[in-house]
Each structure stands twice: as structure tokens, then as C-alpha cells.
Amino acid sequence: MDSVGFHLAFWSLAAITVGGALMVIVSRNLIHAVIYLILSFIGVAGLFLTLSADFLALVQILIYVGAIAVLMLFAILLTPHAIRDNAETPMRYPAAILMGLVIAAGAFVALETDWGAMRDEAIPAQARVIGESLINHYVLPFEIGAVLLTAALVGAIALAREDEEDVPIHRDSLAQESLAQEAPGGLPEAAVAVAPPASGPAAGPSSPSAGGPSAGGGA
Amino acid sequence: MNGDGFPILSLLVFLPTAGALLIALLPSERVPTHALLGALPGNEAQRARWLALLIALASLGISLGLFIDFDRSAGGAAFQYTDTFTWIKADDVGFTVTYAFGVDGLSLPLVLLTSLLTTVAVLISWRIDLRPKEYFAWLLILETAVLGVFTSLDLLFFFLFWELELIPMFLLISIWGSGDRNYSAMKFVLYTVFGSAFMLVGFLAMGAAASTFDMREIREADLADAFLPVQAIFAFVLIAFAVKLPVVPFHTWLPDAHSDAPTAVSVILAGVLLKMGGYGILRLLFTIMPEVGADASLSLAILAVVSILYGALVTIRQTDLKRLVAYSSVSHMGFVLLGVSALGVTGLSGAAMQLVAHGLITGLLFVMVGLVYDRTHTREIADMRGLVHHMPIIGAVMIFAGLASLGLPALAGFVAEITVFLGAFSRHEVPTALALVGVLLAAGYMLWVLQRSFFGPRDDRWEHLEDAKSWWEYAPMAVLCGAIILLGVYPKLVMELFELGTQPIADGLQLVRAGLSDGSVAALPGLGGGGG
Amino acid sequence: MTIALEEYLVVAAVLFGIGLYVALSKRNAIGVLMGIELMLNSVNLTLVAFSRFSESAVALSTQVFVVFIIAVAAAEVAVGLALAMVVYRNRHTVSIDEINLMKW
């Protein structure tokens, strides 16, 4: 790992990774930010390669770049009225301090810790070994992971699709919102309290409640 | 011997709760008549109060029976009628709660006082027509809690009852009270919880060190290697009792709670709840940690004197009749602390006697103030004048109560106060001498208030007032007056028991003091080794 | 100088810090999600670095772990974006600082 090429590869990939990430911060356009994010992901994938984790690098590219980043782009496109300037909140100052602290602490730990003996060679034949491991040693997490993905899928669909039959629970009203913006004295809960009573409990499952105008879903 | 086998104390303690449940389950008038329940006579309020009276009388009967049957011989110093089983047991870790009831000479009179005053409270609440079922149910649950405090022999069991009393009190004050009742009820609860919070830590530390919470065993245990210094445990537990007693400066909940509570609750509050503090000091602090008690004696005496004098001074300035009586309690309960600080049988018995005497007398005072308030609808002393003209009987009993309160001989308060003084003087001369002034001040505020509100010319404003005329008004007055006179004329009736009950405590203290004086020869006089 | 574990870990730490900053400072909820992804990437990098260098039996485990993390990250993003869409439908905004109907 002392070869010049390796050095070059490591440093450039590190630069890409970190630089991409930094550009996510700096970039003034959300779409650009996603692009830089992808760059950073690719950098990480490259670093995986330098660590002989070929399979993971592949997965990294596939999932992060191919799925996650793309999802984000879609999401950005689907929220046309939302701001796109990748602006920052006033939290950026404390965030910067925390960032500094975390990096310092992480670097300190990384550099000062006795990490024990070092291995010379990477483990071989990774894709197959990992696969075997997944269905042997880690079959339980694997199973759970499958359920997790199912749950996420189902959940995302359940959330994303529009259900006209839903009976809204919170009556949205202007009063509620205005109250929410007030000083601590005026509480958003008060608005909930003002809401008219819910429909009778006997209301059938498929019959929408008669109580209150259903203003919940309107986009 | 004494009722072996039959859990008479469990019956006594839980009978009121059972009665409360029964009352709560009584049909209210809104329920259509039931074949069986519909046959019950009277309306909701009538049924509730008669049932409550029945239960209260039953528990009074049991208490009286115990009082008569109690073994007063020298061998009777131990707890009697004990009723014990291990309730909660966490193996290995010493978290054990014993279901343990028992009475000795110290607690029995207080048990009797509790059931007596509860009966009085039920009677004096006869006219409650706001949610009567709930009212009487809570009142009876309150009785259970107080009786439980006086009879439990396990620290955590004691604590359980101690806390149990909060909820009924909170509701009773804030639903049926007057004035700023929510504030007062909340203040009462927060104060008490605050105090008992520290008590709990103290208990836990004791229990952890002794690996038992049983009072009878913990007394023998060595608390020296507790997780807290013994002094800290003592101080922690004392805070709770000082709040309850109350000791200045932990007293400000008392005037608020008293003056805003309904009459019956004021009676219970002054009559028995305050007593829990004094009882606790005697039963727990001095019994379990005599060495610290002996060390703290002077501090307690000083606190007592401050309470007595300061309480009396503040009392004099009160313009509200009920608040005045309430503040007078602060002063009078200072005598309890003074007696306690004396460490000897005399002082301790005097303190115990003061508990009972104050319970009866202040109970009566609150009954009277309540009757007056029911009629005048004001508690402002300045608004009252010449009430005796319109209510001769109430006035007379009020005067009687006032005189009893200022320590008139032949009445219970005198016996208690003089015993306290005699007991305390030999140990704390200057504090006791100062405390004497409290007697004068007590006469001052009592007589002054009588002069202002009961004497003086007729006032046309009060022309419409009626004197007491119902049996349920007479009965409490008669019973309490009778008891006050009886104990004043024949104090041996309970003093005998108190002597029996405080002897072991005083012995423990004596032993420690002997140890201390021996230890004073050693290099570290301040830290007498573990007593017992 | 040898490129060894420490260097990777430092890079990962820096990446984590940047991710943190992004997550804590961006107005757009999707921006926050990006920050989270950066943090997760940093974790992945750490794990893979351990897998490569660490002289112990977990070389494989760490890589498996990374697989799981990537899967979970994807799932999280999916659900997160779905929720962001719901919020957008309700409020026409995904600005984090405006999503504060409930507070105090």
C-alpha cells in the first residue's frame, strides 16, 4: 500500500469524496447538490475499491447512485413549489461548531487509538463469501432485512399514494396554523381543542364521517 | 393473648375503604329503581352519609374495643394485635415490604383519635349535598390512610399509607373547599410530596443498611454502614415529618390548606394528619436512630421554640378565623417537638399527649369555626361581633374550645403542655423557658378573637343566625367536649398507654446518652458509636 | 508514509462531520436526507476500512454490515421521501424550518 499509485488513488478519491461532500454544502442549487452528493458517493465507492472491497463498491454505486440519489432527484422534481436554493438555516453556526468537534474527536480517535495488529491482505472472493455469509451466518439479519425492505416498501407506498377515503383526524384550519406561529403563550393544541367533535363511533368503516369538512388531503 | 389470629387491625384499617367502595357503588338517583337497590330508603346524600356514619362508628367501635382490651401491664410494651406477612419480597436485593400491622401504647390512642375524629367529620359533613357519595367515600379512604400510618410496622408500608392520604386530601380540599382551594390543595400536595420524597430516600437508606424495612427489626440494626450518614438519613426523614407537623419554616401549606378545606377536612387535617408528623418522629426517628436523635435534641428544641413563638406571633395577626386557628396549630404543634426534644419518658409522653389533646381541641375549634361559617358565610373576624347573642350554644362551646386551646387546667391541653414543659426543662432550660411565653401568647390570640367575634353588643346583621339545633351538630360538640374534659380530669387513661409506649424509646435514648457520655472521654466526642 | 487504517478513518470522520453539518443546516428536508446519507457513507467507509485492515475475524462481518446499512439507507430514503411528499402535499413546502406546527 505504499505504492505511489495507491497514494495517488487514495488521496484523489479522498479529495473527491470530501470535496463532493463539501460541494453539497456550498452548492446553491439543490439539484447540483445531489449531483455533488453522487460524486461523493462515487468517491466512497472508489475508496472501497482501494480497500479491495469490489463487491461493496459495486453495491455502493448501484444503490446510492442508482437508487438513492435518483430518488432524491425525483423528490426534488415532485416538489415544484418548494425552495430549491439549497439554503441553510440559522442552525448552520452551531452545526459548524458541532462538525468541527465531531471531526476533531473522530480524527483524534482514529489517530490515537491502538487499533491492534494490521492485516496485509484483503479477504478474497468477496461477492461469494458475503453471499454465503448472508444466508448462513447472518441469515437472521438477512431475513429481518427482507421484512424491513418489505415494510419500507409498503410504508412508502401507503404514504405516497393518495387515499380519498381517509377520514382526516386533525381538522386543518387557518386558526390552527396561525396559533402555531404565535409566542409560547398561544399553543397549537388550543386549535385542536376548538375542533368540533368527531363523528359518532358507530360510523361504518367505509362511510366517510359527516362531521367537519374534509380539508385534509387537498394538495 | 390479644386477639391472636384474628386480623383485627387489618379489619380496622380496611373497613373504611370497604365502606368507601360500598358508598361509591350506591346507586345514584339517576339510575332507575332497581328491584333490590330501589328499596333503599332516602336519597343519594342520605344513604351516603348514613352509611358513612355507620362505617365510621364501626371503626370507632373497633378502636374502642382495642383500647379497652389492650394489655396495659408492663409486658404490654411490645406491639399488640400484630398482623404480619411478607408482602413483597425481592430475593437477593433486600427490597422487602412486610404487610405488618400492630399497635402499642404510643399508637393506640392515636388510632382511637383518628376513628373518633372521622366520626365527627362525618357528622359535621351531614349537610354536604355536593357529590355526597364521592365526598364520604374519600373521607373514609382518608381514614384508612391515616389508620394505616398509625398501625403499620414496616417502613415502606408506612410510606405507602403516608402517600395514600394525598389523593383524598387533594380532592376533598379542591372539590369541597372554599376560597382559593385549588391553590391550597396543590400546595398541600406538593409540600407533602416534597417532604415525603426525602423521607423515602431516608427509608430506603435505612432499609438497605439493615436489609429489612420492619421497624421492629430495623431498630436493632446497625445503620453505621448505611449508604448515607445516619445524620443525613435522620435529616431526610425529619423533613417529611417537619412538613407534616408542621415546623416553621415548613408550615406555610397549613394555613392555606386549613382555611380552604371544608370543615370536616380541616378537622381531620388538624386533628390527625398533623399528628402523623409527631408520631413519625417518635416511632421512627427516635426509635431507629436514637443516637442522632440525642445529638439533634437541642436543634429540635430550638426549632420547637421558634415554631411556638413565631407561630403564636403570626396567629395574633390573622384576620381570618380559620386561618387563626390554623396558625395556632403551628404554635401548638411546636410543643410536640419540644416534648420530643426532651428525650425522656416525661417529655415524650407529653408530646404524645399533646398530639391527642391538640387533635381533640383543634378538632373542636374547627368544628365550631365551621358551624359559625356555615351560618355567617364569612370568616373575617372583623365582620363578626357579638355572635354569642345569636348562637349561645355554639358560642359557649367555642369559648370552651378556645379556653381548652389556651391550656386551661382540667382540660386535655393543660396536661399535655405541663408534661411537655416538665419533661423538656431538665434538658433544655432556656428553650423551655422561652416556650412558656407561648402559653401567654396563646391566651392572647384566643381571648382576643373571642372578644372580637363572639362578645360585644348584638349586631343586627347577624339577627338571622340560628343556633345549633340538629343532633348532628350537637353530637360532635358533645363528644369532643366530653373527651377533652375526660382526658383533662383523668389523663391516666391515655398517659398510661403513652408511658408504656414511650418507655422503650426513652430507654433507647438513655442508652445512647450513656454511651455518649462514655464516648466523650474518647477523642471524638461528636460521633458516638451506633447505639443499641 | 503508508496509507493505512488511520487515513481512511480520518477521511470517514471528515465525511461524517460534513454529513452532520449538511443534516443540521440545510433548509430543505431532502438536503437533510443527503446529509444523513453522507453520514452513513462515512460509517460504511469506516467499516470497510476495518474489514481491510483489522487483524481479526470480522473482516467478513463488517462487509455484511455494510450491505445491511446500504439496504437500510435505501429504505430510509424511500420512506423519508414519501413522508416529505406527504408533507409537501399538505403544506406545499419541504422546508424544515417551516415544518414546525408542533412545538413547545
Place this chain on the structure above:
Amino acid sequence: MSEPVPEGIIWLIFFLPVASFAAIALWLRRAPRLAGLTTVFAIALAFALSLYTLAEVIGENGVAVGFGTHELFSAGGLIVNVGARIDGLSAVMLVVVTSVSLLVQVYSLAYMRGDRGFSRYFAYMSLFTAAMLGLILADNLIMLFAFWELVGIASYLLIGFWFHRPAAAAAAKKAFLVTRFGDLGLLAAVILIWSRAGTFDIAEINSDVVALVGLGLFGQTTLTLFALGLIAGAIGKSAQFPLHIWLPDAMEGPTPVSALIHSATMVAAGVYLLARFFPVLEASAFASDFIAWIGAVTAVGAALLAVVQTDIKRVLAYSTISQLAYLMFALGIGAYPAAVFHLMTHAFFKPLLFLGAGSVSHTTNTFDMTKMGGLRRAMPLTYITFVIGSLSLAGIIPLAGFWSKDEILIDAWDHNKAIFIFGLIAVGLTAFYMFRVISLTFHGDYRGGEPPAPDEHGVDPSHPHESPRNMTVPMAILALMAVIAGWITFGGEFQTWVNGALPQFEEGHFEWRTGIFLASTALAVAGIGGAVLIYQRGLIDVAALRAAPLVAPIDRLLANKFYMDVLAEELLVRRLFYGGGARLAAVFDVQVIDATVNGVWRATFNLGRWGRLAQNGQVQTAAAGLFVGAAVIWGVVVIF
């Protein structure tokens, strides 16, 4: 020891009035006539038994008859007993109290007729008599103190008997509080002696403890403190300077009450107490001197005040103070038998005077002498008895008052010349103010009395008339006693009986000193003559005299009762205590203690108000919280 008197008899004396009190309180509230008769009957019986007791005790030369004690209760080392002690002193007192009480009750039957509180009155009177008898009988300090307090309460109730009068209610309270101030001293003495000597028994204290002091085994200081405590109690009860201020006000009570309680019995209890503990007083020189000087000052001071009063009962009240002061200094200078003797004679002529005053007011509706005058024609019997009483009080030979006063003066001459001078001055003043009263009340022209208040019972005062027989007969009997009661001194037996109460037996004797007789008589006659000349003959214009430049300040001083009442009530109680200390405490309670409690709560509450602001609903704040939390934990690790 043989028992000349069965113990039952003694207790019966005590329980008779108790029974009458209980009977009235429980059953006879609405039967006033019966209530009055019950009381009279009970006290008459008690009187008879007292006479019997006295006779038996005389048979024993007045030496104490002991009975066993009965334990009331015990608490550790404290054992409180109940027991009676009969000796010459208490037997005499029993007779005095029951006899005066009996006469006063009879008088009251008429005097209080028609009062709405008739039954109540007799109940209180019974209670008082019972308590007084208990006080006399007590063989130990606890019991004595208990009855001491009960007597005070009975006095309180009776002074405030007409509670609808604000002045009466206030006077009752004042009386109780001022006496209780002194009672604190007594209580302290009780506590002190028990903690040092371990006994309450009067006989033990008088003999054993005093003997121990003599042997140096018991602290002299302690004994002095004990004696001072007793003196404090006595000063309060017997209305001596500076605690005398309650007695004149106490005249707001019904006149028979003043006659019984505030002249003959309760106020004499202070003297009785000191007489009981005479050996203790003797053993403490400081205490003796102290009480002697208190008495001397009070005797003259009160007599001076009596001179300027216009209210007949207030004159008598100050006179009582003055006479009791005589007893005090008599005890102080060691004239124990003389003091008891004067106590007895005073207990006859002073009630007589009060009853006379009551008789006068019965027809004039007032005690204000400026509204009386010339009553001697309308009320001859009252006039005669009143004059007899006054002469006796003034110490004119051979009336009872002379003999007792003379004895005191003789002892004073022997022991302390300065105090003797004070005593002589008091004699002159006494004669003067009494005859001032007689002149203003019975001589001159009738000035019309006071019409009755609309809501009170009363008669038309325009035509004064003699009082009914129920009133005059007791007065006559008392007048007789005021004449003859002093004659028992001649053989010295009385002194012997009384001495019998002391641990060491001492034969009593009668003494006669012509010089002192002449001096006191001269002063008395001068006083009488002066009063007659000034107030009857109008020799000096009193108003002009009082306005005279030299006299005026003195007059103002006297008119304001030496400013004692103002000092005590206005300055000490109202300003310093109520407006100062108590106010401070009350303000402190609200502004500091309760404010702190509420402040703690409010602080918690506000903490929540600010704290919740951190929960600003922003995801990123919450996220920052995660890292801040991590940093905090890290910090904790680093620090600890």
C-alpha cells in the same frame, strides 16, 4: 396520724360547688331560680363543712392534717398527684371563702334578678368557688397551679359576664392576660422546682427543700428563682405593681363578682400562695425584700390612685390593691400571721364595701359618684354598713381592720422602718379616700343617678330607695364581721392556728404598741377629717386645687394612673408587640417564607416556560440536541 377530719368531708367541700356548677350547666340553664338556690344551698353546705373542718383543725392547733395522695397520672419520672392538705391556714381560708361566697350568692339572688344570664352567673360563681376551694386545698404545686388557672378563667368569665359591653369583654381579656403574665412565673417556678427537687409537694418543699438549702445542698439561687416565680404569680393574681392594671378594669363585672373575687378571694390567692410558701420566702432574703418593696410601693401608689377616682368601684379596686400590697409587704417582712389575719379581715370588710357599692348602684344605675350624693337618707342600712366597712378599712379601733393592720405595722416597725413609713402613709390615704367616697355618695344632695340603658334591666334612679332584704342582710352580716372579726387576735390563738401550717410549730401571740396605735390612728383620723372637710364641707375647692400649678402635674399623673395602662397597653402591647413583633412575624411569614415557597414553585414553572422554548419544533435543533448530548456525555467522562 389520726384524722380529725375525714377526707371525704374535705372533698365534699370542694365537690359541692362543682356539683352545683355541673348541675346548672347541664340541666338548670333554663331554671334560673333553681340555679341560684342550688348554688346557695351547695355553698351553704360547704360553709358548714368548712366550719366543722376549721373547728377540728383548731383542735389540732392548726397543724397540718395530711391525707394520702392519689395519683392522677404519671409519665416516666413525673408523677402528678391529687391530694388535699388541711392546716390552720387552709382551714381559715376555707371558712373565709365559703362564708363570703355564701353571703355574696345570697346577695346576688336579688342583685342579679332579672338578668338574662342569671343561671349562667350562678354556674360561673359555683365554678369559681370550686376552683378557689381547690386552690386552697391543693397539697401540691401542680394542683395548685391548675386551680390557680381555673380561678383565673372563672374570673375571666365573670368579668366578661356582660359580654355585650365591649368594655367588659376587653376587661375580661385584659384581666386574664395580665394575670397569666404573672402565672408564667408561677409555672416556671413549678417547673424549676420539679426539675431541681423532683417534687411538687408543698410540705416537702417548705420543709425538706428549705432545710437542704440551709445545709447548702440545694442552690440558694434556685430557691430564690423559685420564690421569685411564686412572687410573679402572686403579683399577677393579687394585682400588685406592675401587674395591677387589670383589677380596676375588672370592675366591669357584676358587683357581687367584684366583691367575691376581686376583693376577698381570688386576688387574695396571691397572698395565700406566698403564705403557703412562707418558709421558702423566709429562706430567700432577696425574694423577701423584693416582695416587701413591691408591696410598699403598691400600697402607697394604689392608695394615691384611689383618691382621684370618681367611680366608686374603682376606688374600691385601688383600695383592694393597696390593701393586698399591705399583705405582700407583711409577708416580705416576715409578718406571716399578721398577713393572714389581715387577709381574713379584709375579706370581710372589702366585700362589704363592694356590696354597699352594688346596693347603691342597684338604685342609681351607676357607680359614678358624681351622679350620687345624699343617699344616706334613702338607704340608711347601706349607709351604716358602708361606714362600718370604711372605718374598719381605715383601721379605726376597735374594728377588725384596725387589729390586723396594727399587727402588720408593728412587725414593719420591727423589721424595716422605711416600709413602716410607707405603711403609715397608706393608712392615712386609705382613710381619706374612703371618706371621700362616703362624702360624695351618701352626703350632700342627690345628683340624679343614671337612667338605665334601654336594653338593660334597671330601675328608675330618680327615687332612690333601700335595697331588698336579700341584699341588706348579707351586708349586715358582713358588717358585723367587719367589726368583730378582729377580736380573735387577743388570745394569740389565731396566730397559732396559722402558724400551724408552718413546718416548725410556733406559738402565736398578741402584741400591743401604743405608739404605733397612736400614729396610725392619728393618720387615719386625719384622713377621715380631711376627706370630710374637703368633700362634705367644701373647705377646699377641689377643682381649683387640681388645677394649681404644683398639683396639676401630680394630678395628671394620677389621673393617668401613672401612665401604667398606657405604657402596657398602648406602647408595649399594641405598638411594640402587636404592631411591631407580631406584625414583623406576620409579614415575614407572607413576604419571606411563603414567598420563598411560592417563588420556588414559580421558578420551576418559569423554568418550564423557558425550557419548552428549546423544543421549538425544528428538526435540526433536536438533531443538534443529539450531538450536544453526546458532547455532554463525553464531557462528563472527561471530567469525572
Place this chain on the structure above:
Amino acid sequence: MLGEVNLLGPELVLMTVGGVLLVADLFLRDRRLLMGVAIAALLGSVLYATILLADGKVGGTAFNEILVFDEYALFFQFLLAGGALAAIGASWETLGRIPSRRGEYLALILFSTTGLMLLAGTRDLIGIFVALELTSLSQYVLIGFHKDRLGSEAGLKYLLLGAIASAILLYGMALLIGLSGATNLGAIADFVGGAGPGQFEALIFATVFLIVGFGFKAAIAPFQMWVPDVYQGGPTPIAAYLSVASKAAAFAVLIRVFFEALSDDLLSEHWSTIFAVLATLSMFVGNVIAIQQDNIKRMLAYSSIAQAGTIVIGLAAISADRSELLGASGILFYLAGYTVTNLTAFLVVIAIHNKIGSYAIDDYRGLGRRAPLLALLLAFSLISLTGLPPTAGFFGKLYLFQTAVQSDLAWLAVIGVVNTAIGAAYYLRPIKAMFIDAPAEGAPLPASFRPGAALGVTLALTSAGILVIGLAPSLLIDVAEEAVRTIML
């Protein structure tokens, strides 16, 4: 192989039925049936666990020691199943609002419960992570399930924060794995026992991040900020579920990780202080801010933060010497009592909201007269939360405070009891509103206050639980001790 899968049975039942529900959702809408299936699944899971227990399978491990079926896990399985049952029982009304997605809703609850159960029964960091994410993801969706303004906001907040917390947790795990070279808790424990001085800093760093990650789930301050918003915005049954089940599992995994993996003397010395500080912070933050709340859900949310702080007292006590068992069993006992108590409170809140449509405490005025039973039950649960007798909360607090005192943390117990006093201030508020205040003018006045059958039964069970634990805590204490003993070894 079946032997291994056998131990996974309870979870497997849930996962399977969850899948079935997802499918059934496509053509079934009968909420009674769907609810029945979900409840049956939970009961089946409990039954399975009971059979395993009876079969002597307790103590076994499976899947290469990733899954462990010990009494500790079993305890939590019962507890979590109970929490889930209550949540489902309370969801009748919620289901009525989502006619087209009932299956998903129920399935997600089951999945989430699966994740929580696995969290308590996993001894491998990877397993823990995946289980945690399974439960979290399901919960994010459930919170936002109503897709209204508050719900979606709550869901998004929860997700973003949860993801950040996960990232932190993962960073800590990664470092721990790198240090120890193992993912199995036992192996990590071996490493920690022999950790060198050069590794200590990193170990602490990792530990801190683990605490943050788990503390987030357990709603310990200062990682609590999501709690009130999420509870308020999400469907109330889910809020109830989060407040008990999620918290319980978080503590389960905290105890297991810290006990089994990180119980080295040098380390645990620090934990004690850390946890004591966190406990103090949580109790004060929760209690003090709760006083200010007017919305009962928000109030209960803050209360749950304070309660978490109380539980952390137990963690601090474990870490201090001598009373390891006491602390852990105290936590288990408290959690059980807290579960029934808080569920009761939430269930009543749901029942009342179903009728009056409000969560405002002010709208509770006069309920004592109009709905005496519900009001009494709410009062009872609040009394238990305060820690007054005769309730589960009373003994729970007693037990935990004793652990603190025994572990030389008397000061912490003092803080705990002072907070009990502060807690009384706001717990009494709804009681006061219901029983003391007169109803406001024009307040909604429904005639009948009967909760639905499912809600009613659940409510009866949970409130009975409060009383039973309050009157006879011994049984539960024994069970808790037994459960803790298995992870002590």
C-alpha cells in the same frame, strides 16, 4: 434447522401474519376481521413463546448466537406483545379513518413489534441494527399514517431524527467493531475485558455514540426532542405504542449491550456518572416542561421523558457496584408497571378523544361527572405515573430509588423524589380538570361515553394491571429478577 427457527417462532408468527395482512388488505376491509387477525397473531406469538418456555427451550441461542431466547428476551416479548395488543385494541377508531390501508397499518405494527422483540433477543450488533431499523421504519410510517398536516410533520421529523440517530449509533458500532473485531456481544465483552489503554478513548467514544443512538429510542434527554411532536402528531394508539413498547425495547437493548458487552469495571465506572447525569436531565426536562402543557398528549409525551429519566436511575445503579441485579430488575419491573400505566392513560385519552374530539386538558373539565369510569381510570393511571399508592408506579419508583440508594447514589434518589413532587403538579392537573372544574360553557357534550368493545377490554386489562402490580408486586419482581439473572451470567 427447525430447532433454530423454532426459537424465532414468536417473531416469525408476527412477520408471517404481517405479510398475510398486507395481502389480505387488497381485498379485505372488515376492520373487525383484520384486527382480529392481528390480535390473534400477537396472541399466537405469546402462545408460541409460552410453549417454548414450557418446552424448556429458554436459554437457547440460534443463528450463530445472533438470536438468544432467554428469560430476559421472553420478558420483553410478553411486554412488547402486550403493548402492541393495546395499541391495536385502541386502534378501532383509527382504523375507521383509513378504510383503504387497514392491513398495512396492522402489518406495520406487527413488523415493528417483531423488530422490538428481536431487539431484546439479539446478541449481535448487526442483528440489533437491523431489528432497530425494522421497528423504526415501521414506526415512521405509522406516525405519518394519517397523512394530515400534523401527522406527516411528525412522521418526517421522526424519520429525519431517527436516521441521524441511527447514523450516530452506526458510527459508534463501527468503531466498536473495529476495536473489538467482533459483532457478537459476547466477543465484544471479551475484548472490553482486556482492552488496552490506547483503546480506551475510542471505546468511550463508541460507547457515547451507542448511548446516543439507544437513548434516542428510549427518549432520554437530551435526545428527547422528537418525543412531544411525534406523540402529538401521530395517531394516538401509535403514540401509546411508542411510549411503552419502543421505550421498553430501547431499555432492553441498552441493558443487554451494556451488560453483556461493556460491563468492564473501568468503563462502567463512567457509565454510572453518565447515566446519573442523563437521568437527572431527563427527569427535570420532562417534568418541568410538562407542567406547561395544555395538550394531554404532549403532556404525556413529556411525562414519558421524565419516566425514562426515572428508569435511567436504574441504569446508573446497575453501573455502580454491588447492585447490578437490583438495578436491572428494577428497570424491568418499572417498565412493566409503566407499560400498563401509560397504556391506560393513553387509552383513556383515546376513548375521550373519540367522543369529544379534543386533547386539550381544558376540555376534560367536568368529565368526572359525565364519564366517571373513564375519568377514574385516567386519574388512577396518573396517580400511578406520579408514583402514589396503591399502584404499579408507586412500587416501581420505590424499587428504582432503592437501587439508587443501594448503589451509593442517594443524591440521585433525592433528585428522583424531588421530581416526583414536580410531577405531581402536572399529573394532578387533568384530575383536577375532570373532577373539580366545572365544564366550560359550550363544551362538546356527547351523551354516552362508552368506549368501544376492543378499547374497553384493553382498558380493563391495563388498568387491572396497574392495580395488580400495585397490590401484589412480588410476582412481577420475581419474574424480573429471574429475567435479569439470565443476562448476568
